[in-house]
Amino acid sequence: MTQVSLLPRSAPFKEDDIARLDRVLGGATPLQRAWLAGFLAGLDAGAQPVPASAVSPPRAAEPLTILFASESGNSEKLANDAAKLARRSGFKPRVVDLAELDLAELPKAKHLMVIAATWGEGEPPGRAASGYADLMGPNAPRLDGVDFGVLALGDTAYVEFCAIGKAIDARLAELGARRAIERVDLDLDFEKGAAAWIKGAVEKLAPATPEPQTGNVVAVDFAGRAGAEPSREPVTAEVTEHINLNSSRSAKETIHLALSFEDGAPAYEPGDSLELYPENDPALVDQVLKAAGLAGDDALRRTLLSERDITTLSPATIDRFAKATGHDEARRLLDSGEARAWIEGRQLIDLLETYPAALSAEHLGDITRPLPPRAYSIASSRKEVGEEAHLLIAAVRYATHGRARTGVASTHVADRTRTGAKLKVRLKPNRHFRLPADPATDIIMVGPGTGVAPFRAFVQERRAVGATGRSWLFFGDRHFTHDFLYQLEWQDALEDGSLTRIDLAFSRDQPEKIYVQDRIRARRRDVIDWLEGGASFYVCGDAKAMAKDVRKALVDAFADVKAMSPELAEDAVRKLERDRRYLTDVY
Incomplete structure (x- = not known):
């Protein structure tokens, strides 16, 4: 194959040198070219005489500690995103897992960003439990002189929403640290809110004077090079096996689901999960529409089927409902402090039927949140099953307050999905649940x-x-x-x-x-x-x-x-x- 010449023949090099440079640059990646551009610019700048008055003393980048507590990997990803942004803003960021925190090092942080998830009913992520206990314990050091900000992730389906982030925020202030930016508490649809908070936190914590630069230095983010992580974009999969692994006499129903992919399976490893995008039970959607006085709105029905969470009920849901409808009894339920006990075992349909009110489609959109995907551990190795991924999903069925309930994703798979059906899924890597690197390890x-x-x-x-x-x-x-x-x-x-x-x-x-x-x-x-x-x-x-x-x-x-x-x-x-x-x- 004839190689395309990158350098013009008029370039100030000998013909042999042009050929050699073409061979090198022709096979270089965009990252390598960017590095070379920055290197040459810096080399050129260093060779130029600089007036003494223009020379600034070298200054090290400002240190920033980004501490995360993560169960599913969301907080960790956000911490790494924050590090990339901070690096471009004059920081030298250090990302630390709360599970591996040396508490004695914390007072040296000077600038501290915390991104913390809450697990279940107000508990820290499992891996971070010990580090969290140390931070909250009596031997935690004073943090005078440390500026901090906390981003809390949680799930309004649980009563103790964002409890860990809230507790860490209060504890850091109690230990003498200065709150540089107010804490933000985010639900499952956290992406936009998290990006905005991280940007604001970096600006609030940023050095007062940016590090001076001389010359035309090109900054390259080597940590973010292409191909470093598998794609997390949703893809469509076809169900090729749908098998109930329990016997017909079992009280349980556990589905083995085999998925195939037209363009090849996501680049998963053992220990990773697939997030499955489910649809709500059509019968429950119809009940919600009827209770809201919106039966017959086909466009809204389609939206509720696949886009909105119509099962989760939380104090925040009741608050949005009371604001949208002006319902006095719903507001009294909140103001009396009884809402937390009342929502136990109940869902949105119970709220709509207990406190009848006429709602618009916009109201129902405001009251509900986006329907989140459900993550399931992948039950296969690509080395054995090829371009497939297998999942193991137990159908969730129960009854509370006189009403039958079902799990959104699990019964979407068990009851309304069969071989040949298409599902939207997304890879969720989990680098904290990997096989040992040495296959000789037990x-x-x-x-x-x-x-x-x-x-x-x-x-x-x-x-x-x-x-x-x-x-x-x-x-x-x-x-x-x-x-x-x-x-x-x-x-x-x-x-x-x-x-x-x-x-x-x-x-x-x-x-x-x-x-x-x-x-x-x-x-x-x-x-x-x-x-x-x-x-x-x-x-x-x-x-x-x-x-x-x-x-x-x-x-x-x-x-x-x-x-x-x-x-x-x-x-x-x-x-x-x-x-x-x-x-x-x-x-």
Whole structure:
């Protein structure tokens, strides 16, 4: 192939030099060309004589610590976005995970930006729990002279909305830091609000005098080079398998969903998730429209089906409803302080039927929020399934206040999706839940119910790469006969050696309940032996009870096997967490 000449023949170089430069520049990436442009500009500027009066003393970039507490990765992404912007504004940013914070270093921060998510009912993200406890504890250092700002992320579906961000904001001020920008609390549709707050925070915290520059220096963001991260744009997938893994006699319904992609699967790794964009139950949409006095508005119905959250009910929802309608009784519910107790187990339809009021389509749009996607752990390895991705989704069905309720995404998949259907999904990477870099490392996996999904991907991946490390799975559900998800696959994995050991806990197969944490206690000597040999420990599943119980079981195991005090046993587990050998993906 003939190479296109980049330099004109009139360039002030010999012909051989022009040919050599063409060969180099022709194969260079845009990043390499930008670097070379900046280098040459700086080199040229350095060669020019500069009047003494124009010379400014060198000044180091202003330090900025960006502290994040993240469960799903949103806060971490925003922290990295903030670092890019701060770097262009004269800062030398340092991004720190609260899970890895050295509290003694915090007083040196001078400028501090915090982006903190709240998990569940007012709890810190699992990985950040220890760091958060230290910051809130009696030994936290004074922070006089530190300027700070806090961005809080949360979910108005929970009563304790943005509780962690609020608590950190108050604590930093209590420790003597100066609030440079007011805290902002954001819901699931946080992108625009977060970008605006970060821009304002960088401006408020920025050095009073920008660092002087001489010469034509081109700034290049090498950390943001193309291809550094997989695309997170939504894509369309086709359902190629839709299988209920529970027996017909089970009280549960767990769907194995196989997805194919016309242009290839997103570049996921074991441990990542897919966010699924669901549609609301059409029957519930019709109930909401009827209660709002808007039945027959087809355009609004289409919007409610796929774009608005019509299930979440929070004090903020009631407040917006009262403002839109002027409903006195709804306002009294808020003013009396009874709203938090009243919304427990209720949804938007309950509010509309309990406090009837005529609403416009605009009102209903103002009262509701955008319908967020739901994240599900990917249950496959691309090395084994190729250009597919598999998900494991349990249908959520329950009843409260005399009304049947369903999970938005889970029953969209279970009830209204079949083979051949199209779904919109988006990759959600999780670099904090990865397999060990060394395939010779042993792993222990704890995943009851749908928590087993990422471990199916782990086992497939380790089989494909020929990993020599041992793999041990703790799995549990209700009944062996009806609820043993992927039973045949685990048996095959045991036979081919990609799974070394499996321990099962089926809670309803005997009079006393047995859970995965009970199996860990029963196998505690072997568990501690594996961990002392360098194994990594993974937990996926329910955050409210299971994950806490498993962690306590491991602390108890250290205390018993190693004859440790409870405090030293706790320190042993915290060390595993700090060393990233105790990893969780909970929901």
